[in-house]
Amino acid sequence: MERIPFDVDAYVQRTQSEACFICGLVAANDEWHQVIAENADNIAFLSKYPTLLGHVLVAPKIHHEHVVRDLAEDAYLQLMTLVYRVARAVETVLPVERTYLLSLGSQQGNSHLHWHIAPLPPGVPYREQQFHALMGENGVLPWTPEQAETLADRLRTALRSG
Numbered sequence: 150m151e152r153i154p155f156d157v158d159a160y161v162q163r164t165q166s167e168a169c170f171i172c173g174l175v176a177a178n179d180e181w182h183q184v185i186a187e188n189a190d191n192i193a194f195l196s197k198y199p200t201l202l203g204h205v206l207v208a209p210k211i212h213h214e215h216v217v218r219d220l221a222e223d224a225y226l227q228l229m230t231l232v233y234r235v236a237r238a239v240e241t242v243l244p245v246e247r248t249y250l251l252s253l254g255s256q257q258g259n260s261h262l263h264w265h266i267a268p269l270p271p272g273v274p275y276r277e278q279q280f281h282a283l284m285g286e287n288g289v290l291p292w293t294p295e296q297a298e299t300l301a302d303r304l305r306t307a308l309r310s311g
């Protein structure tokens with residue numbers, strides 16, 4: 150996978166000093182974070198800094214910070230249903246050896262609860278899989294708003310069909 154360098158220090162500074170990017174996305178969509186699915190309570194969108202093609206984030210629209218403490222069981226299950234549906238759409242659209250599902254974030258930055266759907270393509274050497282494949286320190290994919298829009302359209306079509 151071709152990757153370009155990613156300024157982790159600048160990213161950390163931004164996430165710790167600026168307003169919540171997920172709350173901002175919910176308030177006003179932008180070209181980088183292409184929304185591919187949403188319902189009354191949750192939203193799914195493409196990552197602005199993908200380490201794997203098809204990297205999608207799924208989050209509640211309301212700013213929650215803890216995956217099990219902040220959600221009632223039915224809200225958690227509704228969120229996970231969207232994670233499942235989107236992950237299936239990603240696997241329909243892209244060749245995938247394995248799909249990683251993770252809830253990441255921190256009280257120190259990116260505190261808004263969110264799940265990552267990260268599709269590992271076939272043929273990635275084992276040494277470059279798992280956490281290595283997900284770490285921005287190892288670079289991110291070259292990515293344009295036009296590429297994001299094209300992939301988002303394909304994912305929306307797969308969601309409607311599935």
